[in-house]
Amino acid sequence: MGRKKIRKIPQETIRRMALYLRSLKKLKEQKFQIISSNKITAYLNVSPDQFRKDLSYFGPVGKPGVGYRVNNLIHHLEKILGIDRECRIILVGVGKLGSALLGYPGFLNFNFTIVAAFDSDKEKIGKIIGHVKIYDVSEMAKIVPRLGVQLAILTVPAENAQQVAEKLVSCGIRGILNFAPVNLNLSQTIRVLNVDMATELMTLTYFAKKILAG
Amino acid sequence: MGRKKIRKIPQETIRRMALYLRSLKKLKEQKFQIISSNKITAYLNVSPDQFRKDLSYFGPVGKPGVGYRVNNLIHHLEKILGIDRECRIILVGVGKLGSALLGYPGFLNFNFTIVAAFDSDKEKIGKIIGHVKIYDVSEMAKIVPRLGVQLAILTVPAENAQQVAEKLVSCGIRGILNFAPVNLNLSQTIRVLNVDMATELMTLTYFAKKILAG
C-alpha cells in the first residue's frame, strides 16, 4: 500500500504505461517470458531509458542483468493503472459513434465492460446493442449510483455535452472520455480526456504540410 | 510567405490552435466580433498567457489595448493549420467505427471532406455510406494518387494496420489518424496520431483512482 516516494508522475508516463501494457499482452501471446527494456521499446517510439524511468516511479520490478518477467510486469502495470479487476463503464449518447463503441471488442482485453448505455431517443430506449441495454437518460440518477461505475464515455451532440457531463458528475462519475467537440467545464476533481477527430485532423494537416515544406 | 523567425513550435501549441479555432467559430456564431485573450480562454483550461504565447510563434495578429478581430483570427489560424481550403481525406476500414466516422458531420466545419473509403470486404465495395463510396483496398494504389489526398483515417483491425499503413504511405499519404490499437512503424516523415480508446480509458482509470486516494 505505502507509496515509496512522493514524486509527481507525468501524465505522459501513465499514457505510456497503457501502451507498454498493450505491447506486453501481445508479447505474452507470442510466448515471450522475459524481456528487456530494449526489446520492448524497439517498436514503440519510446527509448529504453524512458521506459525504465517510467517504471521507476513505482519502484523496482525488473532484475538487473536479466530483464522483466512478462507476466510480472503485466500484473504490475495492471495494478498501477487500476485495471487488475473488472472496470465497469457507461456510455451516454447512442448515435452512430456511440453504437460503434458499444460493439468495440478492444475494451474487454483490458477488463473494461460497458454495463449500461443511455440516450434520450424513445426509439432507442430498451434496445440492446452489443450486449448493452439502452436506458433513458432521465434514469441516470437512479441507475448509475447502483452500478458502482466511475467512468463514462460521452458521445452526445456537442450542444448537450456540458449539461449531460454535469449530470454524470452528480451521479458519481469521476472520469469522462469525451468525444463531443466542446471543452467541458467541471470540477477539478473530475478527469476528462478529450477525443476530437476534427482537432486531430487539423493537427495532422499542419504537420503533413510542414514536413513537405522542410 | 517568409517565416518570421525560425523557432521550434511545440506540438501542443498546434493542438491548442485547433482548439482555439473551434471556440472562435462558436463565438462567431454568437456574433462576437472582437475578443480578448482573457475572454477566449475563459472556458478552455488554457491561460491567456499561453494563448498569446502560442499565437506569438506566428507573428502579431491582435491589437494592443483592444483584442483580436474574430474573423481575422479565424482566418489566421486556418492558414496556419493549412485548412483554409478544402482538405480531402480518405478512410480505410469500413467496420462499425469506420462507418460511424463516414457519417460524422464535425469534419465539414473545418473544411475536411472524406472523398473515398476502402475496404477488403466484397460485400461493402461499391456501397455508399454518408455520401462516400467504398472501393476495394486493392485499388488504393490506382485511386489515391489521382485524388490528391494527403491524409488518411485508419480504422482497420489491429492485425492489418501496419501493412495497410505501409501501403498508404506508398500511395503518397503523409499523415495518418490511426484508430487501430497498434504502434505503426513508418518513415519519420509520416505523421501518425493515435487514437486508442482502451489506452485512454486506462489513463482515466488511473487518474480517477488517484483523485479518490488524494
Next chain:
DNA sequence: ACGTGTGAACCGATTCACAGCA
C-alpha cells in the same frame, strides 16, 4: 558482462513580468 534503477544534467514548454501600442 549485461541490464536495471536513478540522481544529475539538460532541454523544452509554460509562466511571469513588463515594454509598447491603441
Next chain:
DNA sequence: TGCTGTGAATCGGTTCACACGT
C-alpha cells in the same frame, strides 16, 4: 488604462551516465 507581444525566469519532463545487482 487595457491588452498584446515577447524576452527572461521557472518549472517539469526527458536524456544521460553510472552505480549496483545478477
